[in-house]
Amino acid sequence: xxxxxxxxxxxxxxxxxxxxxxxxxxxxxxxxxxxxxxxxxxxxxxxxxxxxxxxxxxxxxxxxxxxxxxxxxxxxxxxxxxxxxxxxxxxxxxxxxxxxxxxxxxxxxxxxxxxxxxxxxxxxxxxxxxxxxxxxxxxxxxxxxxxxxxxxxxxxxxxxxxxxxxxxxxxxxxxxxxxxxxxxxxxxxxxxxxxxxxxxxxxxxxxxxxxxxxxxxxxxxxxxxxxxxxxxxxxxxxxxxxxxxxxxxxxxxxxxxxxxxxxxxx
Amino acid sequence: xxxxxxxxxxxxxxxxxxxxxxxxxxxxxxxxxxxxxxxxxxxxxxxxxxxxxxxxxxxxxxxxxxxxxxxxxxxxxxxxxxxxxxxxxxxxxxxxxxxxxxxxxxxxxxxxxxxxxxxxxxxxxxxxxxxxxxxxxxxxxxxxxxxxxxxxxxxxxxxxxxxxxxxxxxxxxxxxxxxxxxxxxxxxxxxxxxxxxxxxxxxxxxxxxxxxxxxxxxxxxxxxxxxxxxxxxxxxxxxxxxxxxxxxxxxxxxxxxxxxxxxxxx
Amino acid sequence: xxxxxxxxxxxxxxxxxxxxxxxxxxxxxxxxxxxxxxxxxxxxxxxxxxxxxxxxxxxxxxxxxxxxxxxxxxxxxxxxxxxxxxxxxxxxxxxxxxxxxxxxxxxxxxxxxxxxxxxxxxxxxxxxxxxxxxxxxxxxxxxxxxxxxxxxxxxxxxxxxxxxxxxxxxxxxxxxxxxxxxxxxxxxxxxxxxxxxxxxxxxxxxxxxxxxxxxxxxxxxxxxxxxxxxxxxxxxxxxxxxxxxxxxxxxxxxxxxxxxxxxxxxxxxxxxxxxxxxxxxxxxxxxxxxxxxxxxxxxxxxxxxxxxxxxxxxxxx
Numbered sequence: 001x002x003x004x005x006x007x008x009x010x011x012x013x014x015x016x017x018x019x020x021x022x023x024x025x026x027x028x029x030x031x032x033x034x035x036x037x038x039x040x041x042x043x044x045x046x047x048x049x050x051x052x053x054x055x056x057x058x059x060x061x062x063x064x065x066x067x068x069x070x071x072x073x074x075x076x077x078x079x080x081x082x083x084x085x086x087x088x089x090x091x092x093x094x095x096x097x098x099x100x101x102x103x104x105x106x107x108x109x110x111x112x113x114x115x116x117x118x119x120x121x122x123x124x125x126x127x128x129x130x131x132x133x134x135x136x137x138x139x140x141x142x143x144x145x146x147x148x149x150x151x152x153x154x155x156x157x158x159x160x161x162x163x164x165x166x167x168x169x170x171x172x173x174x175x176x177x178x179x180x181x182x183x184x185x186x187x188x189x190x191x192x193x194x195x196x197x198x199x200x201x202x203x204x205x206x207x208x209x210x211x212x213x214x215x216x217x218x219x220x221x222x223x224x225x226x227x228x229x230x231x232x233x234x235x236x237x238x239x240x241x242x243x244x245x246x247x248x249x250x251x252x253x254x255x256x257x258x259x260x261x262x263x264x265x266x
Numbered sequence: 267x268x269x270x271x272x273x274x275x276x277x278x279x280x281x282x283x284x285x286x287x288x289x290x291x292x293x294x295x296x297x298x299x300x301x302x303x304x305x306x307x308x309x310x311x312x313x314x315x316x317x318x319x320x321x322x323x324x325x326x327x328x329x330x331x332x333x334x335x336x337x338x339x340x341x342x343x344x345x346x347x348x349x350x351x352x353x354x355x356x357x358x359x360x361x362x363x364x365x366x367x368x369x370x371x372x373x374x375x376x377x378x379x380x381x382x383x384x385x386x387x388x389x390x391x392x393x394x395x396x397x398x399x400x401x402x403x404x405x406x407x408x409x410x411x412x413x414x415x416x417x418x419x420x421x422x423x424x425x426x427x428x429x430x431x432x433x434x435x436x437x438x439x440x441x442x443x444x445x446x447x448x449x450x451x452x453x454x455x456x457x458x459x460x461x462x463x464x465x466x467x468x469x470x471x472x473x474x475x476x477x478x479x480x481x482x483x484x485x486x487x488x489x490x491x492x493x494x495x496x497x498x499x500x501x502x503x504x505x506x507x508x509x510x511x512x513x514x515x516x517x518x519x520x521x522x523x524x525x526x527x528x529x530x531x532x
Numbered sequence: 533x534x535x536x537x538x539x540x541x542x543x544x545x546x547x548x549x550x551x552x553x554x555x556x557x558x559x560x561x562x563x564x565x566x567x568x569x570x571x572x573x574x575x576x577x578x579x580x581x582x583x584x585x586x587x588x589x590x591x592x593x594x595x596x597x598x599x600x601x602x603x604x605x606x607x608x609x610x611x612x613x614x615x616x617x618x619x620x621x622x623x624x625x626x627x628x629x630x631x632x633x634x635x636x637x638x639x640x641x642x643x644x645x646x647x648x649x650x651x652x653x654x655x656x657x658x659x660x661x662x663x664x665x666x667x668x669x670x671x672x673x674x675x676x677x678x679x680x681x682x683x684x685x686x687x688x689x690x691x692x693x694x695x696x697x698x699x700x701x702x703x704x705x706x707x708x709x710x711x712x713x714x715x716x717x718x719x720x721x722x723x724x725x726x727x728x729x730x731x732x733x734x735x736x737x738x739x740x741x742x743x744x745x746x747x748x749x750x751x752x753x754x755x756x757x758x759x760x761x762x763x764x765x766x767x768x769x770x771x772x773x774x775x776x777x778x779x780x781x782x783x784x785x786x787x788x789x790x791x792x793x794x795x796x797x798x799x800x801x802x803x804x805x806x807x808x809x810x811x812x813x814x815x816x817x818x819x820x821x822x823x824x825x826x827x828x829x830x831x832x833x834x835x836x837x838x839x840x841x842x843x844x845x846x847x848x849x
Contacts, residue, residue, distance in 0.1 A: 007646045015634035015675070026443060033450035037459055041306075044464035047319045048310040096630060098595045101619035102647055177291035181298050189302060196309035201301075262597045262611055264543065 004102045008110035016115050023116060031119030034071075037188070038063055038127055052196040053228075057134035062219045063191040064128025069154035069215075070187040071120030073162070076155070078112035082165030086173040094261070104258060105251065108166070137222050146237070150218045153243030157214050158183065160243075163250035170257035182209055190215040195228045202229065213242050270366060271374040278378025282386075289386040292339065296391045300335040304328045304399065320463020326402040326490040330461050332395035333486045336388035338458060340380055340417065341424035341481055344449045348372075349428070350442065353435035353523075362524065369429065369516055376425050402490040409491060412498045416485035419505040424481045426512035427452075433516070436523030451476075457483030463492070477508040534569040534592065534699065534731070539601035541587050541755075561587040563755035564601070571698070572729040574721075576736065576746035576763070580844055584755040585735045589701055592733070593623055606698055619648060622692030626704030630688050633677040637668065637687050640676060641694060648695035655694070662690035665720050682713035689717065693724060699731040706738050718744045739840060753844070767833060770843050775832040776804040776816055781825040789819050800827075 017023060038060070045056050078084065085108070088094040097107045137143070165179035186209065194202055194216040206212040206229075213235060220227055221236035282289075304327075311317075311324040322330060338344070349372060352358045361368050395401060404410045431448045435441040453459060455478035462473055462483045473479055484501045487493040493501050541562040546555075562584045569575055579585050590596040591603055594610030594617050603610060610617045624630060631640040645655050663669055666686040671679055676687060685705060692700050702721075706714040718741060724730060725745075736742060742749060742763065749766060751759040759766060776792065780800045787794060792806035806816050813831045820826065842848065 004647060007643060011632055011635050011639060011643055014639075018634075022440065022443065026446075029443065029447055029450060033446070033453070036450065036454045040454060040459035040465075043466060043469055044460040045310070046466060047464055048313050050313045051306070052309045052312075093628070095590070095595050095625075096628070098614065099593060099618055099623050099630070100647060101615045103615070174287045174291075177288070177295050181295055185295070185298050185302070188299075192306055192309075197302075197305050201305075259597075262595065 001103060001106050005106050005110045008102075008107065009113050012110065012113050013115060016113075026116040027119040027122075029119065030116055031123040034067060034120045035123040035127070038067075038191075052193040054193045055134070057131050057136070058219070058223060059192060060127050060131030061135045061137070061222070062193070062215050064124050064126070064131055065151065065219075066154065066187050066190045066215045067124030068121050068128055069124070069151050070158050070183075071117050071122075071124050072151075073155045073158040074117040074120060075114055077109070077159040077162045078114040078117070079108040079110065080159070080162040080166040081112070081114075082162065082169060082176045082179050084112060085166040086169045086176060089169045089261075090173050098262075105254070135223070138224065143222055146218070146221070149240040150214070153240035154214045156240075156243035156247040157210070158187065160247040160250035161186065161209075163247070163254055167250070167254045167257040170261045182211075186211045193219075206231075206235075210242050210246070213238050215239075267366065267370075271370060274366075274371060274374040275378035275381075278375040279382045280378075282379045282382035286386070289383065293387050293390055296335040296339065296387060297394055300331050300391065300395065301398075303331040303334075307331065320461055320465075321487070321492040322461055322463060322490065323402075325400055326492065327461070328399050329395070329402040329490050330486050332392060332399070332401070333489055334458055334482055336391050337417065337420065337482055337485060339383045339387045339391075341421045342376070342380065342383075342428065343424065343452055343456065343458065343481065346428050346432075347442070347445060348375075349432035350435045350445060353432070354441070358527070362528075368524070369513070369520060372429060373422075373425055377421075380421055404489055405491050405494075409488065409494065409498075412493075412502065413485060413488045415502060416488050416505065419502065419509060420481050420485050423477060423505060423509050423512060424452075426509065426516050427477065427481075430512060430516045430519060433519045433523050436526050452478055452481065455479065456481040457486070461486070463487075477512065480505045480508055533571055533604075533606060534567075534733075535602070535604040536568070536588075536592075537566045537602040539565045539588070539591065539603060540599045541584075541591060541596065542599045560755050562591070562598075565752070565755070565757045567750060567757065567760055569731060569733065571731050572725075573748060574725050574732045574734065574746055576734050576742045576749040577752065578736070578742065578749055578840065579752040583753045585752060586703065587755075588752070589703055589733070589735060593621065593701055594618060619695070620698050622695070622697040622700040624685075624688045624692045624700070624702050624705055626707045629676060629684060630691055631676045631684075634675050636673050636675055637679075638672045640687075641691065644691055644694055650695050654696060658694050658696070659690075662693065665723060666690055666716070682709050685709065685713070685717065686720075689720060693728075693730070696728070697730065699733070702732060702734045702736075704736055705734070706736065706741055714738070714740070721745055751840075751843070758843075766843075767839055770839050770848055772839065772842055773805050773807050774813065776806065776813065776820070777830050777832060778802050778804065778820060778824075778826055779828040781827045784824055787820075787824060789816070789823065791819065792816055 041059070042056060045051070045059075051059060074081075088097075097104055097111075100107060161179070161183045165176065165183065168176065168179065186205070189197070189205060190211050194205070194212045197205075202212065217227075217231070217236040218239050227233070227235075307327045307330075308324065311319075311327065317323045319327075349358075352361070358368075361371060364371065404413055427448075431444055432441065434444040438444065455473050455476050457473070457479050462470055462479050465473065480501070484493070484505060488498050488501065539562055540560065543559045543561055544556045545559050565584075565588065577585055577588070587596065591598050592605060592610060594614050597611045605617060606620060608617045631637065632643065635643070641659065644650070645652075650658075663672070666689065668686060668690060671683050671687075676684060679687065689705065692702075705721075706717055709717070721732065721734075722745060725732060734741065734745065746763055748761065749759065749763050750757060751766070775795075778787075778801065780787070780802065783800060787797070787802050789804065791811040792804040794802055795805045796803035804816065804820070806813075817829065820829075
């Protein structure tokens with residue numbers, strides 16, 4: 001399975017790197033356009049002082065973490081990107097995957113690996129690194145061990161959203177913008193301290209689509225801040241569990257989608 | 267020719283009206299991001315002792331996020347690939363067969379699209395905002411007229427700009443990177459992410475050297491009564507200036523591009 | 533070995549009526565088809581557009597799951613054992629591409645080698661043979677995306693046979709190609725059939741393909757199998773009218789004969805059209821030669837094209 005993936009994906013990567021300069025320009029453009037939102041926020045922030053009690057450094061911390069995780073996910077899960085996957089269903093090229101003697105999920109993962117999204121990862125990491133200059137996080141071994149778990153959990157969680165979006169394509173290829181709300185919208189949401197949102201919204205994104213559990217609550221743990229939303233402390237440690245749990249759910253729903261496709265055709 | 271252009275606009279309007287599902291999804295996206303930015307601003311203003319930043323108080327700032335969402339659809343700030351595609355596929359050649367100015371033909375089409383989306387998205391999003399938030403509305407008829415003029419000019423301006431950068435397709439095989447770079451510029455410099463007035467003075471000066479604030483920031487400043495009287499007239503004059511510049515540039519570059527097309531083939 | 537019994541596929545088709553109301557109609561794309569295909573056969577699968585051909589093929593390849601009925605291919609149920617089943621078949625769909633568009637052909641083939649676990653010596657032998665047979669050397673190094681339709685089809689065909697499949701499904705393989713290219717492909721198919729005995733199911737609208745390649749044809753329309761047998765039999769039963777072309781030894785003013793109509797006269801040559809049902813060829817020849825002196829003659833069968841068109845239009849089956 002892994003060897004098939006590696007072989008298939010190497011082809012995809014090679015064709016992307018074939019146009020070297022265009023690729024580098026793309027990476028830089030992607031990186032810069034994603035950083036813009038933060039730059040605009042940072043520049044405007046000077047006029048205010050704090051947001052929900054958080055300093056600019058603290059916002060940068062969660063922002064950078066969310067962006068780096070999302071960018072990584074965007075690269076790995078590009079095959080499941082609903083915008084792309086919808087094309088396969090619309091044009092009927094999904095059938096080609098059914099005709100190859102390789103597992104479907106492996107094939108979809110290997111069908112694209114958008115290296116240019118590295119730009120987003122890079123700017124996320126840059127912002128995160130900068131944040132640590134002033135966020136004042138007191139790093140303990142526990143926190144250091146937890147950080148990569150939060151990162152990986154976020155990648156899995158965002159990936160699950162892509163997979164859900166791709167699964168929806170089996171039923172309809174229109175109106176997929178809704179999915180963008182949870183993916184792109186979700187990561188933007190998670191970048192800010194989530195106690196600034198109204199209760200209803202925050203609870204929706206904590207218990208239904210648990211975006212808050214992936215970045216915000218762990219951030220409270222890293223900053224040693226009290227929880228203004230009143231959840232039990234355990235909420236801050238659930239990130240990797242929730243991330244992979246949701247991903248598993250997503251892959252199960254994907255299977256259901258494939259059965260549906262084989263039952264009703266395109 | 268005017269009647270022909272009106273007919274063209276009408277056709278484009280009808281075409282856009284068909285995309286009900288997509289526009290509904292887009293409306294939900296507008297609402298989501300509008301509320302997200304409003305939440306951020308509300309939290310920022312809570313930190314402030316003085317009620318105004320960049321001329322905007324909280325009510326005006328919240329209104330800003332709503333009108334911005336309405337405007338980006340009306341002027342089509344992003345995601346307009348029609349001309350780039352037409353050049354890539356060579357369909358642009360059929361435009362040369364028509365006894366119509368290429369620029370004004372495309373402009374008429376975009377006018378139809380804009381009106382359709384005004385009705386399907388811009389007005390509804392404002393209605394939703396009006397229900398949920400206290401809005402800062404234009405204070406008198408003069409202000410309303412100013413706003414009306416400003417948004418028409420903003421649309422024309424944005425169209426000329428989109429037209430202009432799409433012409434890169436005559437010289438580059440893959441003009442999508444140009445499209446993305448252009449989006450990157452417009453998002454930041456138009457005042458969409460944050461009102462221009464929120465930025466430090468040096469940043470504001472730089473932004474105001476470009477045409478982009480006239481796309482978004484100018485009409486909204488008029489709407490929320492930040493720009494009144496002579497200030498408003500000055501902004502409208504700046505819009506008019508940039509319209510002349512961009513339309514002239516567009517015609518020049520278009521002529522060069524068409525010459526290249528007819529001399530070197532598709 | 534392919535076995536199909538009482539195969540049915542129903543679809544819900546959405547019809548939009550007015551603003552919001554949607555009605556669904558149940559359409560039977562495949563309505564109780566049964567047939568058996570033994571190893572090594574090259575079967576033509578014919579039918580007008582929308583007849584249910586693609587749907588049948590999709591069920592045989594495992595892309596679609598039937599609504600009812602049994603499908604067994606080499607002892608497997610296609611959609612239940614997808615990976616195992618698909619590893620032993622090949623498929624080429626007319627306008628669609630089976631290879632990776634951005635990769636050079638050679639790289640695509642190499643990928644297939646891994647995916648299908650082709651032993652290195654088999655891979656080399658097959659590759660060499662197909663390069664020669666299909667003239668692939670001209671474009672092996674180019675991305676598939678840049679190839680012409682004919683080149684792409686040749687590459688896809690080679691790819692379909694690369695792993696020595698038992699069965700190959702071809703859906704409109706010659707569509708959109710020029711005459712020369714079509715010939716090359718037919719020659720290739722005849723060659724592989726002879727040498728490898730691969731079972732081939734060929735759907736096509738090009739009746740020249742059918743004439744050249746298929747001994748057996750199955751005809752489907754409205755989801756039902758209307759005919760399953762030898763091509764010659766199809767022509768025999770529905771051939772309708774045939775033609776007798778005669779070169780006279782001398783010039784005659786009138787060359788009419790009972791039982792046939794003169795459709796063409798040019799110098800010493802005349803063409804008679806006669807109905808298969810009314811008079812046999814030999815009888816007509818006797819009548820003509822009894823009246824007139826002949827130098828040469830030939831009997832022309834109706835073109836398959838015309839035969840099959842008749843069958844569709846007049847609903848003869």
